[in-house]
Amino acid sequence: MKILKWLSFLTIILTLFACHDDNDSNVVTQHYVHKYGFDMSKNEWQNRTKEGTVTSLLDSGITVTNNYNNGDLHGLTTYSFPNSSILEKIYDYDNGTIIKETHQDEAGIPYREKTYEPDNKTQITLWDKTGVPISQEQYESNALVNGKYFKPNNELEAAIEDNTGTRIKRDRNGELLYRDTIKNGKLKARNTYHSNGQLKSSMSFKNYQLHGEQTNYSEKGAVVLNQTFNNGKLNGMKAVYRNNNKISEVLYNNGLRQGLERHFKEDGSLLAQVHWENDKKHGSERIFHDNDTHIKWYYKGKPVSIKRFEEFSFREKLIADKTSFYDMIDKMDTTQALQE
Template identity: 45%
Template sequence: MKYVLLAACAALFSACQNSADSMNQVVSQKYVHKYGFDVSEDEWEERSQEGQVITLLSSGVKISRSYENGQLHGPTTYTFPHSSTIEKIMMYDAGTLLKETQCDTSGTPLKEEIFEFDDRTIVTTWDEKGVPLSIEEYDNELLMEGKYYTPDHVLESTVEAGFGEKIKRDRTGSLLSRDIIEDGLAVQRVSYHPNGQIHTISHYHDYQLHGEQLKFTASGKPLMKLNWNHGVLDGLKTVYRNGSKIAEIPYNNGLKHGTEFHYDDLGHLTAEIEWKTDKKHGSSKFYTEDTAETEWFFKGKTVSAQKFDMLDTRERLIADLTGD
């Protein structure tokens, strides 16, 4: 069964890959000299390669690349599938990408990136009316300067010299997130539900989740509390339902380790499960109003209580002898 499943997954991946490849297959390609007349591919290769190469993909996307002296120079454009509307414009100078602009289906700019020669990048985003939402300047991917605007184009926050608050809105103006920026990096992010309620409060260090993270429902009730250590769960994970705590799950370096507790909606204990390095190890106890059941595990395998005691004692003796 395992091998059948693996084969099915491999076949599905291959089919998806083949589908993506087929969408990017070249249907036609023509070469246009800078003076406007068509040339063959051989003539294009033999000449100085100045003009345009126009490619039509099976997806319906039309790509027009401009060349000078055999290098990309001027605009390279991508249309939306089966449309003459430009989706992306890339501006080159002697093979170097200077600017990239993305547009919506009406041709209105969505986002523009200007690439400076000193590893700086200036990023501008616009709303659906073409009004700027944000203007940012990055230095080697560090956010150094930023201006962020309300839907009425009122400045609402800034980042200066790598410190400040970054606000992200969608193109309709709805608030998506607020980031606290320090030394060019986000150290805290508050994200929002579409109704404006807080969705998550997260802390970061070097682009990774680090510290406490809180999650809330769209009605504002607690949903989850987690603890992270540089992108890895480490500490107690608490789960809530309708605002009430229903589970506490301990983690150590990404692995379940310790005693996991479960509760009903009234706060009554319903389960205690012992873990060791992500495997059930010890007793698993389950409670109802009238009964209590216990199962025993040793490194993830079901055993009796007596066998657990025997195996656990033997392991401790070996550890004492070897000094582990």
């Protein structure tokens, strides 16, 4: 119950902040009604135990209604759409503990409902624009335990049982967005889809971080990106494609560019290449033109002349305190660093 109390408090705070930040809202008027039906002034309300209903009109046009019992939120707390009697958000409390929250569209049709249960359990239901369920999910301590996923005709499409199975996400129009593989309540792999149904991307996860190969595809099914992650960080070759031709490739090590980066024309000829070390340009950067090659040199990210690059590379091998040496180069005047 302590967890639910904390969630209730957090929900109130986040909702109030959302109203203030998104709508720049301030209270225009407030109306206080005791639970026995008589009106109260603001001072009377504040000087007594809260028992009844407070209705607030914000300058954004949103009407907020809070119900209280013995000083705690109890019953429904609601937020309308701006300048409308239709409710956008509905929170249901039991003596200060949130038990359910519902979100509705501008037609008043619910599209998301979250029910809070003891022992940090929750149930989430989503609906499409016609009120047909999209999905029903059960969570325990934020881990997905059971789920049912439906096609627009309400036919069961996929399911998760005992923390393992397939989760399918569709938008409210029935369009397929992604398909997840869930194991032990955690996301292991995801395929996303274009609006025409073609595969858009495939990726795998470890502890909710990208881990392993990721490939992105065009609407026609051609590969446009291929890269590999290790615990959320790029690791290995990242390659970009256009019209089935590789147009760039760069090596990564633990999230940092390391090694040779190359760019290509669509006919496969080399357009540019640059050397990287710990995500800083280090060595030559070459831009290839039809009749010549434009070359720049860098040392640990600092633009230098080839003479300086060779000098610094030699001195680096002889110096014990390399950190001070790198700082000296980084602070060096650009004109001096480019001196031939």
